[in-house]
Amino acid sequence: MNIQLSISMLVSDRMETLGKCLASLKPLLTELDSELIVVFTGKNEETLELIQQYTTHIIPFTWCDDFSKARNAGLKEAKGEWFLYLDDDEWFEDTREIIQFFKSGEYRRYQSAFYIVRNYLDFEGERFSDGDVGRMCRLTPETEFVFPIHENLIPFSEPCKKLTAFVHHFGYARKETYERKATKTSRNLPPLLEMYEENPNSPQCCMQISQEYRSVGEYDKAVEYCRRGLSLARNDELIYNYELWLQVNLPLLISYTGDLELALEEGERMLKHSRTLEAGSLHLSVTLTALCLKLKKYRKGLRYVRLYHEKLLYLLKHPEKAILQRAPGLTLDSAKKETVPVYMDGLFFAAEDKDFQTAKQILSWMPWEDENQMMPHYPRLEEWKNTFENQKDAILREYEHLKTSNSYVCIQKVLFAEKQKRKQKAEELWRECAANCPPGFQWELFEIAVRNQFSLEALLDHMSPEAWNEYSETVTERKEWAEMQAFYQKIMPLLKVRPFYERKLEQCFLEKLLTRELFEPVKLIELLKQYCTSICTDASFLYKEEVLAKPEAFALPTRYRFAAPLKDALRLIEAGKFIESFPLLKDALHIYPKMSGTVGQLLRYLEEEIQSPKQAVPEEFMLLGEQVKQVLRGLIDGGQWTEAYGVMGQLLSLLPDDLEILRMKQEILRQGAGIQNLY
Known part of the structure; x- marks a missing residue:
């Protein structure tokens, strides 16, 4: 049997x-x-x-x-x-x-x-x-x-x-990486050193001692045993996996000591050695590419990117060799994980060398159809394009030649068609991208659509209300005010088909407008009414009437809980019932501190009206002014310098003789001096 x-x-x-x-x-x-x-x-x-x-x-x-x-x-x-x-x-x-x-x-x-x-x-x-x-x-x-x-x-x-x-x-x-390193190294290193004393001709023992020293950051020792092991391994007739490990790791370990030039020289010598097989060259080319990037040896770096590509293709075609040419942590699969990073370095090398023929070739090597593999590297592709701003047209032209359905490449083709003033082609490609936009690139697609007045429906069809809310907040916050005004005027007509989305952007825009500028009373009330109406219209679609009847309910969004009493206060103000509006303004002030400066503008208008011969200044007004100051103190305590500056400016116009506000202004200016767009 x-x-x-x-x-x-x-x-x-x-x-x-x-x-x-x-x-x-x-x-x-x-x-x-x-x-x-x-x-x-x-x-x-x-x-x-x-x-x-x-x-x-x-x-x-x-x-x-x-x-x-x-x-x-x-x-x-x-x-x-x-x-x-x-x-x-x-x-x-x-x-x-x-x-x-x-x-x-x-x-x-x-x-x-x-x-x-x-x-x-x-x-x-x-x-x-x-x-x-x-x-x-x-x-x-x-x-x-x-x-x-x-x-x-x-x-x-x-x-x-x-x-x-x-x-x-x-x-x-292990729960802690440190625990794993400390435990395994303390356990393994003493017996390994003892075994090496008994058998100093063992290259495998040298490899493992080198691994242990590397794990605790003793790189000089790791290099020493790596060199010893490599010298011993070359006495063997056959090439074993430990020799591959020693070949590949020697230049890497030298680089950890800080001597990048020596690491590069050692790696280059290793490539020329007759015992370095295809897998050794493949893994060495990864290290040498990274070293060339750090040392700014761009033309030499391109040589190793090409070598990586050549050896990778060879081993993919000869899996029987790939499966034997392996060592701990060094397999064909581990080398394949470096594909996009190595090619990305190659793109930077090519751009630095103005070698766009090679850049075109490297782009064609990218695994574009594997979105999961490519997606983490889109930010670096953007960095490549933006770093070489004066070469952007040439870079976009290289994307034009790629035969792939990759969504990132599609966006680059849109940008190229736009630059070439081929609007119909750009719109056709834009719609294709909008249906399959990679995460993080909706922003660019909106910019393209607004510039060219493309219909936004294809993009909004694939965008949830939550994602749109986030976009509206972000675009309003990031853009300079003059740029945002122009963008707002162009995008709003494109949103008429989606009133809910239109109102969300309107609310964000009005908040930025109201918190950064001073307005005449009539204009201020008009803008606040527009703001409140937009928010309350949204709420009427989303919530039952009995819920909206209690706007103080914490389940409702902050904006609605702010807008509901403010809307009622505006109605009273228009009817001339200023004193009756104070409790409602007080409620609104505490709900949404971001808009407290705007409430301050409204208070100034009420002060002027109340101080007329027809009405005396009520105590409630002074109390409300003090509450606005309290909001400002809270923003200062929280380090919210940009918001505090906006509230302070409006409060100072309301109470120009208040010395405390002047002191707070100086603190805001000192503490927030490094914040962009404070003014």
């Missing part, structure tokens, strides 16, 4: 994960002619009872700080054609692919296989990284584990099968 697969587990007393691990192996044990071997290092009888439900092949092992010895204890008793090993803190999500690999006989065409370990960085499983691991191979008399820490299974030869099956692994999850 033939055993296809031997599964070996190293088990301690981690009961919280052992059950999941064993349960995930059950399909393999059921569907395949396979065996389970457990190397048991624990002491808990409960753990043993659970293991015995799945296998009787249990090997007691006294832990001796040597993973290879423990693994080899299980390997020695394995009888299968193939061997697979794992720990008791990891479990398979789905083993059907592995089962099919053996049932179909496909395994006979391979010597080894990789599957994926999903390493979680937190106990909630929200942050993780995936990595291919070589933990399955054909069992031969030469098969063994080597190295006491971070043990390796050798020989691991090709042809090699890459599986998509994966295990969950929480072994690296």
Whole structure:
């Protein structure tokens, strides 16, 4: 009888994960002619009872700080054609692919296989990284584990099968990154240094010592052992994974010491070495590209961007090489994650060198169809375009040639068509973008539409009221006043088809207008009535009449709770009932401090009217003036200097002889001196 697969587990007393691990192996044990071997290092009888439900092949092992010895204890008793090993803190999500690999006989065409370990960085499983691991191979008399820490299974030869099956692994999850580093380094470094003394010709030991020193920031030591290991590795006839790690990390570690020029020179020497394989060149080109950016060696940087692209394409076409040319943290997948950052550096290099032919080529290499991969890099693409303002036309022209449906590229094509005064083409592309706008770019699409008077419906169809509210607040706040006035006049006619959206922008605009300028009484009351009417109209569509009858209800938006009493106060003022309006103005003042300066303007008008021979100055007026000052004190205490300056200016015009206001004005000017647009 033939055993296809031997599964070996190293088990301690981690009961919280052992059950999941064993349960995930059950399909393999059921569907395949396979065996389970457990190397048991624990002491808990409960753990043993659970293991015995799945296998009787249990090997007691006294832990001796040597993973290879423990693994080899299980390997020695394995009888299968193939061997697979794992720990008791990891479990398979789905083993059907592995089962099919053996049932179909496909395994006979391979010597080894990789599957994926999903390493979680937190106990909630929200942050993780995936990595291919070589933990399955054909069992031969030469098969063994080597190295006491971070043990390796050798020989691991090709042809090699890459599986998509994966295990969950929480072994690296820690609540604090510092705790993880401190614990693992303090545990690993002393035995590694001791082993190096016993075997100073081990390049793998040098690699792992270098890793440990790097993890605690002792980069000079990390460089020292990296150099030693690399020198030793070159004595081997074959090129092993530790040599790849040493090749790639030496220039990186040197850069951490601050000597960027030496790091660049070392990386360039490494590229020329005969033992540097394609994967080594690929990963080295990432480091060298970053170094060239920091050192402002733009033309040389372009050389390494091209090298990265060349080696990436080669390994994608030759996956059998990619799967063997790998080391801890250095895989084809990890290199692919650097694709867009490397190409982005290339775009900056090309622009600095005014090499737009290369820029065009690099843009064509970008994975535009993968929106998830591209989206985080849109801000840097904007930075590239805006940094080289005098070359913006040339940059936009390069986007014009790209054959992609990517929404960011589409926006650039709109801008190019607009510059070329091809309005019909620009509008056609704009509508396409509006239907699929990337996050953060609605702003630019609105600007384009307003400049060219395109209908906004295509964009507003995909914009929620909440998003529009946020946009209205932001655009009103960010734009300079003269610019905002011109923009407002152009955009409002385009919003007639969406009255709700029109009113929201109107409210934001009126707030900015009312809080920054002084108006004649008639104009002030007219603008306030327009403001209140806009807000109350919105509320009448959104809330029941009985809710609106109690505007003090905290469930209602602040603007409505402010506008409702203010609207009633304005009605009384127009009827000449100034004194009766005071309680309503007092209520409004406390609800929305942002508009307290505007209420101050209204108070000044009332003062002038009340001081006429027909009416005496009421005590309520003086109290209300004091309340406005209290609002101003609150804004000062909260460090809201811009808002405080607006309220102060209006209050000073109301009470020009009040020395306290003059003192507050000086404090606002001193504290808010660095704030843009204070005046």
